[in-house]
Amino acid sequence: MNEARGGGSARHALHDGWTLRAVPGPHVPAGIAGTTVPATVPGCVHTDLLAAGLIPDPYLDDNEKAVGWIGRTDWVYETTFDRPAGDADRIDLVCAGLDTVATLTLNGVGIGRTENMHRSHRFDVASLLRDRDNTLAVRFDSAYRYAEAHRDRLGDRPNAYPEPFPFIRKMACNFGWDWGPTLVTAGIWQDIGLHTWSVARLAEVRPVVTVADGVGTVAVHVVVERAAAVPLVVRATVAGAAVETVVPVGERTAVLDLTVRDPELWWPRGYGDQHRYDLTVTLHGPDDRALDTWTRRIGFRSVRLDTTPDRHGSAFALVVNDVPVFVRGVNWIPDDVFPHRVTRSRLAHRFDQAADANVNLLRVWGGGRYESDDFYDLADERGFLVQQDFLFACAAYPEEEPFATEVEAEAREQVTRLAGHPSLVLWTGNNENIWGWYDWDWQEPLAGRTWGRGFYLDLLPRVVAELDPTRPYWPGSPWSGSDDVHPNDPAHGTMHIWDVWNTDDYTKYREYVPRFVAEFGYQAPPAYATLRRALTDDPLAADSPGMAHHQKAIDGDRKLQRGLDAHLPAPADFDEWHYLTQVNQARAIALGVEHFRSHRGVCMGTILWQLNDCWPVTSWSAVDGDGRRKPLWYALRHAYADRLLTVQPREGGLALVAVNDSGTPWRATATVTRLTLTGEPRARTSYDLDVPAGAAVTLPLPADLARPEEATRELLVAEAGATAERALWFFAEDRDIPWPAATYAATVTPTDGGVRVQVTARTVLRDLVLAADRLDPSAEVDQALVTLLPGETATLTVRAPAPLDPRALTTRPVLRTVN
Known part of the structure; x- marks a missing residue:
């Protein structure tokens, strides 16, 4: 047993020597019935069976179907x-997380039952322990059987998916989602x-940490558990401040108030440094003997929501340390x-991938989990803001x-666990459930039953x-702030935009000027190397069996095709389809983000659906299930840059909008040129940009720029500053x-750790992408979606552990453009 000490207590991990077996039942395959396998703890049944060679990898091909029986089977772990x-005085069995319906026995005696994946549990087992060879067994009943029994008892409830996940406190997306497999887990997770x-x-x-007028305060709320009726002393220290208090006999709680003068503040990334201080709490007994210790790094920062009514409706803006923050966010799934x-x-x-894409907020979505201590510690360290949903989604x-x-x-435990993290800035009650009650035909089938x-x-x-x-609390995502206003009203609170993707072209983003967009997204397949690892389809096709199985969205492929038909030339083969669908995803999101940011001040945040994936799948992610960046990631990096130049349609014509989310004024000369596809200028104008920090400036374009002579053969190029921030506007669709x-012309030059590919355009090159993963699954390129005018040059740097074929790097299908 491993041992770690804190004060007078000791913790002994029980992670070794576990075995796993299925309880006999109708769903257990013959080859697994009666078999005992080694179990990894923390872990789960699926990964133990996979390690034992008893099931195929559920992430590959359609193997997911072959392991559906696991969630309908009871399992026993034993050590x-x-x-x-x-x-x-006490020996407690402490379980940080059991998934989910668990009955625990020690030496044949029942010690407890749990029914919630999102809680920890503690059992006093001292009286049951022998000196040697204690047997601990944890039986997990089928999550399906438990959930379906409660569903049958309480009456069914409307649900986005035909699964019983609302009837069990378990990670909802285990039961499948429109981006995830149905793999209903069990285990000591x-x-x-x-x-x-x-x-x-x-x-x-x-x-409870606050800061105001240069004074930081920490109210340390302590609860003790006793094994003896004696007075106790609790001490707390932070940043040189120290305080102690006595917890008298018969009392269990205390509050210690610490004051820190002029603390260094914790700031979101991009706004300042992430100063943190060690907070240490110690518990002492008679003779000042140390009994227990708790430590955490905290940060001093204030946060509030600005929901002030105005002429546009009512605001929704995060204000950190009295500075309004435009949220450049992404939704996070497990x-x-x-x-x-x-x-x-x-x-x-x-997190590196998010930071490199200029993201400043992660929303932990309500169909997954309360994220881990590591997640929150990294967010604190790197300055990400975090919005944590309570775990209710789409039902x-x-x-x-x-x-x-x-x-x-569950809520009390998780709020207490996360309270010390400066990165956490918003609690949200649920994902889409209030909206569902209004708009998804729930009210009649509910017939007055509870719904959350x-x-x-x-x-x-x-x-x-x-x-x-x-910390602020917001009842739902989306939510308008009042029962009197539709929960997805763009003029109030937060909204989700899903008619784009589901039914409408992505140019419809421009019809909305929301106060805050908490979800919006567009699909594309994962990287080619990810597909090739996960699928044995031969040949790969948009509708080949593996591709179809790894597309979980309703009519997903039809919606992808609708988007291609509206904007891009018809793909001739799978390679072209794969490239063009990825380009279309990137363009859809770039259009939406640039439009929303161009209305900075009215709109104060966008949270893309979604940053990441949980397996290889066609989805809305910017980073696929194998961790590879899709072209969308590169588009997001540009659209979320501190300084953004964008051409936007405005009433009566076009406008140049300069958005400045940096902390200093943006002063530069901007030029806008109308030119032909062959690079011949037709009209040009210049502007002196002066954009204050945290602002956007809109400059209408004159008619000779905004109105082309030949819409299908001309474009606008806007550039500003020494670093040449660039915006393009095409007057016609690519198709x-x-x-x-x-x-x-292309040249390939070896460098340390890879190669440089230099491409010089002789004609216009539209949305150049170098898919280096086609040559080496571990290869990465530093930029993508580069549009070059005739005579311009781009240098793409490829990192790869082994030499790459120079000819393949500079020809199709590795190097591609729309034209």
Whole structure:
């Protein structure tokens, strides 16, 4: 057993020696019935069976179908261990996370049952322990059987998917989503171990951190659990400040108030540094003996929501340290269906990808999990803002027991756990459920039954107000701020835009000027190397069996085709289809983001659906299930840049909009040129840009620029500043443009760790992409979607561990343009 000490207590991990077996039942395949396999803890049934060679990888081809029986089977984990040395007053079995319907027995005696993946549990087991060979068994009942029994008891509820996930407190997307597989897990998914302690322990520590007028305060709320009736002393220190208090016999709680003068503030990335301070809390017993210790890095920052009514409706703006922040966000889903596989280093890489795309906020979506301590620590360290949904998504949820009790316990635990993180700036009650009640034909089938409203508008705001009063709470995403206004009204609060993608062309983004867009997105397939790893289809085709199985959206392929038909030439083969659908995704999101940002001040945030994937799939992600960046990622990096130059349609014509999210004024000369596809200028004008920090300036374009002589043969090029921020405007759709056949010169030069590919255009090259992963799955390129005018040159740097074929790097299908 591993051992870690804190004060007078000790923690002993129970992660070794586990086995796993299926309980006999009608769903268990013959080859697995009666078989016991080694189990990894933390882990889950699927990955243990995969490691034992008993199931195929569910991420490949359509293997997902072959393992559906796992979620309908009961499972038993078992291990043996010796009693920890010493004579502590208490020995507790501590389970950080059990997935989900678990019955625990120790030496054949039942010690507890759990029904919530999103809670930890603790059991006093001292009286049951032998000195040697204790047997701990954890039986997981089928999540399906549990959920379906509650559904049958309480009556069904409307739901976006034909699965019973609202009837169990478990990661909803385990039951499948329009980007995820149906892989209903079971297992000891987080740490498990023994905690030995005497006299008393720190049961809860909850820092409430505020800062105002140069003074930081930390109210440290402490709950102790006792094994002896003696006075206790609690001490807290932070940034040189120290305080202590006595917890008398019979008392369990204390509040310690710390004051820090002129603390360095924690700022979101792009606004300042991320200063943090060590907060340490210690518990002491008689004779000043140390009993327990808790430590966390905290940051001083203020956060509020500005929802002031104005002539446009009512605002929705995050204000951090009294500075309004334009949110350049992404939605975050679990990075793997099997969350124990998401390591800190994997999270750090994903955060690097978000930071490099100029993202400043991650919204943890409500169909997944409350994210890990590693996730929040990295967000604190790197300055990401985090919006955490409570875990309700796309369904009507029952409010009866046992769910009312479980939801409150889960919320209290998670709010307490996350309260000290400066990155967390917003709690949200649910994803789309209030909107669903209004617009998704729920009211008649509900027939008056509960659907979650009491959670979102009563229970959860009460818990947040009590335990985390410094942070705003918003009842739903989307939500308008009032029952009197439709929850998805663009003029109030937050909205989701899904008619684009589902039914309308992406140019419809321009019809909305929302206060804050919390979801919007457009699909594309993953990188080619990701497809080739995951699928054995031969040949690959847009509708080949594996591609079809890894497209989970309703009519997804038809919607992709609709988007291609509206904008791009018809693809001749799969390679062209793959490239063009990825380009169309990138263009759709770039158009939306640039439009929303051009209305900065009215609109104060966009949260793209979605940054990441949990497996290889055609989806709305910018980074695919194997961690590869799609062309959308490069488009997002440009559209989310601190300084953005964009050409936008405005009433009566076109305008140049300069958006400045940096902390300093943007002063530069901007030129706008109308020219032909062959590079001949037809008209030009210049502007002296002077854009204050945190502002946007709109400059109408004169008619001789905004009105082409030949719409299908001309474009606008706007450039500003020494770094030549550039914006393009084409007057016609690519499908209608008589593109010249792409001609260019290309050279390949070896460099440390890869090659440089220099491309010089002889004709216009539209949306140049170098798909280096086609040659080496680990190869990465530094830029994509480069449009070159005749005579211009771009240098693409490819990082690759092995030499790449120079000819392949400079020809189709690796190097592509729309023309």
